[in-house]
Amino acid sequence: MADIQYNATGRRKSSIAQVFMTPGTGNITVNKKPLSQYFPHETMKMIIQQPLHVAAVSGKYDITVRVTGGGYSGQAAAIRHGISRALVSANSDFRGKLKKEGLLTRDPRVVERKKYGQKGARKRFQFSKR
Secondary structure (H helix, E strand, C coil): CCCCCEEEEEEECCEEEEEEEEECCCCEEECCEEHHHHCCCHHHHHHHHHHHHHCCCCCCEEEEEEEECCCHHHHHHHHHHHHHHHHHHHCHHHHHHHHHCCCCCCCCCCCCCCCCCCCCCCCCCCCCCC
16 A cells, blocks of 8 residues: 655745655655754754644654755745645644644745845935035
């Protein structure tokens, strides 16, 4: 019998994470590297594993992730979003718990573009009266 695989896509800022989840022992692989090697900071690992703890399924699924774009923070949040969506596709009973924690909502905040005649998106050049 072939293993059942659950796929989902998570997004945050300019990062896109493709998550592939199969029943297993709890191994998480990000871009062909172990989680602890790809994300050396403990906070990033906690962010990624949050949906697994909320749904109380830590150690029950092997997760493989392909993530591109953005920095570490955006990538970690994109992976979290993807894992949450994959858990819902695996078992729809998790939807209530994950939604209550806000893990199924795509965070729409992105960097505002720089405007012409200004130093940044909001910051202006210094004004000189004389």
